[in-house]
Amino acid sequence: MSHTGSSGGQPGPQRTTDRATALSEPTRAYAELVAGNRRFVDGAPRHPNQDAGHRAAVADGQHPFAVIVGCSDSRLAAEIIFDRGLGDLFVVRTAGHTAGPEVLGSVEYAVTVLGTPLVVVLGHDSCGAVQAARESAATGTAPSGHLRAVVDAVLPSLRRATSEGVDDIDGIVDIHIAQTVETLLGQSPVLADEVARGRCAVVGVSYRLAAGAVRTVAAVPAGFATLEPSASTESTEPAAPATV
Ligand SMILES: [Zn+2]
Numbered sequence: 739m740s741h742t743g744s745s746g747g748q749p750g751p752q753r754t755t756d757r758a759t760a761l762s763e764p765t766r767a768y769a770e771l772v773a774g775n776r777r778f779v780d781g782a783p784r785h786p787n788q789d790a791g792h793r794a795a796v797a798d799g800q801h802p803f804a805v806i807v808g809c810s811d812s813r814l815a816a817e818i819i820f821d822r823g824l825g826d827l828f829v830v831r832t833a834g835h836t837a838g839p840e841v842l843g844s845v846e847y848a849v850t851v852l853g854t855p856l857v858v859v860l861g862h863d864s865c866g867a868v869q870a871a872r873e874s875a876a877t878g879t880a881p882s883g884h885l886r887a888v889v890d891a892v893l894p895s896l897r898r899a900t901s902e903g904v905d906d907i908d909g910i911v912d913i914h915i916a917q918t919v920e921t922l923l924g925q926s927p928v929l930a931d932e933v934a935r936g937r938c939a940v941v942g943v944s945y946r947l948a949a950g951a952v953r954t955v956a957a958v959p960a961g962f963a964t965l966e967p968s969a970s971t972e973s974t975e976p977a978a979p980a981t982v
Pocket residue numbers: 809810811833834862864865866867868
């Protein structure tokens with residue numbers, strides 16, 4: 739009934755150099771997330787893999803089919819918005835989905851040890867971390883305490899947005915999502931190698947808080963995730979400014 743139910747979520751049996759064949763695992767994983775998000779948007783979630791039987795079944799080991807590198811925003815709970823359950827998603831969350839060493843290590847663990855075939859960067863409209871970085875850049879002031887580390891990690895995306903002439907908050911969010919995808923691959927040779935071998939893909943998606951739908955912002959390898967993420971998504975154009 740689920741991706742993990744039929745395959746265990748492991749790309750292990752598929753150790754092949756045929757890129758098209760190898761990418762079937764990431765493609766299936768992404769399709770599973772897209773389908774779950776559509777159920778959530780439509781108000782018809784199935785809440786799979788959340789029963790006591792499944793809890794017992796996965797107690798001996800996990801084979802999540804996707805890593806979610808998401809913002810910590812309380813409205814962005816991965817298992818809810820993708821309508822999944824226990825053992826399905828390996829979730830790493832920080833404010834503004836920043837990708838420091840512990841995040842990179844967590845992603846590498848999932849991809850190499852658990853064999854997870856898909857990494858999804860999950861951002862969202864009106865992101866507070868991006869707004870904080872924007873205000874910091876505008877005023878020339880840095881926040882106190884460790885919040886500064888969050889702002890500092892987002893600032894490169896701010897500079898990139900400025901250079902591209904993007905100044906609306908949701909356009910900046912899209913750029914930050916794409917930047918996070920590039921950071922994961924640029925800072926983790928381990929992940930980049932898995933992608934180069936066709937065993938893993940990295941996708942950046944943006945979630946709309948009110949509508950509940952995700953849309954693809956970035957994908958590596960290029961051309962991956964050409965699926966329409968959600969039937970109710972307004973646009974698949976990258977960096978499209980919010981109209982509402
Ligand atoms: Zn956020």
